[in-house]
Each structure stands twice: as structure tokens, then as C-alpha cells.
Amino acid sequence: MRAFAILLILMAGCRGATPDSQRTAGDSSVAAVVADSTGTYELDLPARWQGHFRVDSLSTAERGRAQPGAFVFQYLPSDSTLRPQALLVIAVYDSAVWRSVLAEGGPPPGDSVAARNGRVYVVGLPQSNPFVPGSTDVTVFSLLELRPAEVATLVRLR
Numbered sequence: 001m002r003a004f005a006i007l008l009i010l011m012a013g014c015r016g017a018t019p020d021s022q023r024t025a026g027d028s029s030v031a032a033v034v035a036d037s038t039g040t041y042e043l044d045l046p047a048r049w050q051g052h053f054r055v056d057s058l059s060t061a062e063r064g065r066a067q068p069g070a071f072v073f074q075y076l077p078s079d080s081t082l083r084p085q086a087l088l089v090i091a092v093y094d095s096a097v098w099r100s101v102l103a104e105g106g107p108p109p110g111d112s113v114a115a116r117n118g119r120v121y122v123v124g125l126p127q128s129n130p131f132v133p134g135s136t137d138v139t140v141f142s143l144l145e146l147r148p149a150e151v152a153t154l155v156r157l158r
Contacts, residue, residue: 085130087146113151
């Protein structure tokens with residue numbers, strides 16, 4: 001829970017800007033820069049996400065064997081009677097644990113997008129759009145889904 005609180009503080013203070021010299025305060029391509037509590041990575045969330053998501057930490061059961069500090073970025077439906085749906089899950093695994101997860105068979109909890117210092121950074125994306133065809137939420141959710149080129153640059157290791 002402490003990591004989640006730190007993440008929220010960082011999100012509030014970093015909207016639209018990062019300390020990275022490649023980004024500027026006026027960079028309109030980024031909705032938020034999110035740093036994990038250990039300082040090992042940052043995420044550049046796309047500008048089109050602004051106002052459409054919230055961040056939650058995953059419980060021990062939800063994150064499985066990932067290290068503490070796994071997060072889910074959830075789409076907030078315009079229809080408040082509907083549950084928020086995951087746009088992105090980010091988790092960090094010890095490299096040996098990640099190899100054993102892959103060896104278990106079945107679909108992995110996401111795709112490895114980076115690795116460094118014995119850690120593997122894994123991103124999970126929705127397999128399909130969960131909203132009713134023709135609804136406003138199905139359209140917005142489709143627009144917010146990450147493109148393959150975005151996923152490749154989403155995680156910046158520190």
C-alpha cells in the first residue's frame with residue numbers, strides 16, 4: 001500500500017512533465033509519467049488517457065509471484081454502473097521466477113518488455129474490448145488501447 005501512495009503522489013506531481021531531459025513540461029504526448037516506488041522504472045502514459053484512468057495496486061493473490069508493487073491502470077467507463085476495466089497491468093518479476101512462470105505452460109500474465117539487474121518488467125494488456133458494441137465505452141476503450149509501438153517504449157528503466 002505504501003508503494004501505491006508513493007505512485008499517486010508521483011502522478012499528481014508529474015502530470016505532463018518528467019525530470020528526463022528528453023521530455024518537456026509542454027509535452028502533449030504524455031498524460032502522466034509514473035515512477036515505481038523503488039525507482040527502477042518509469043511509465044510514460046499516453047496523453048489520450050488523461051481523465052480516463054485510475055491506478056490501483058494488485059493484491060498478493062492478483063499479482064501472483066510478481067514482486068510487490070504491481071499496478072493496474074483501469075479505464076473509467078462513462079456509464080458509472082459499469083466496473084472499471086484494465087487498460088494495462090505492470091509487474092516486475094525476479095528473472096528466475098519469470099522463467100518458472102513461463103515454464104508452467106498456458107498463457108503468461110503478460111509480455112516481457114524489458115529486463116535488467118535480475119528483474120523482468122512485464123506488461124499485461126486486455127485481450128479484448130469488454131464493452132457492449134455500439135456503446136460510448138466500447139469506442140473510448142478502443143481509442144485508449146495501447147498500440148504495439150507504444151508498448152515497446154512504455155517502460156523506461158532507470
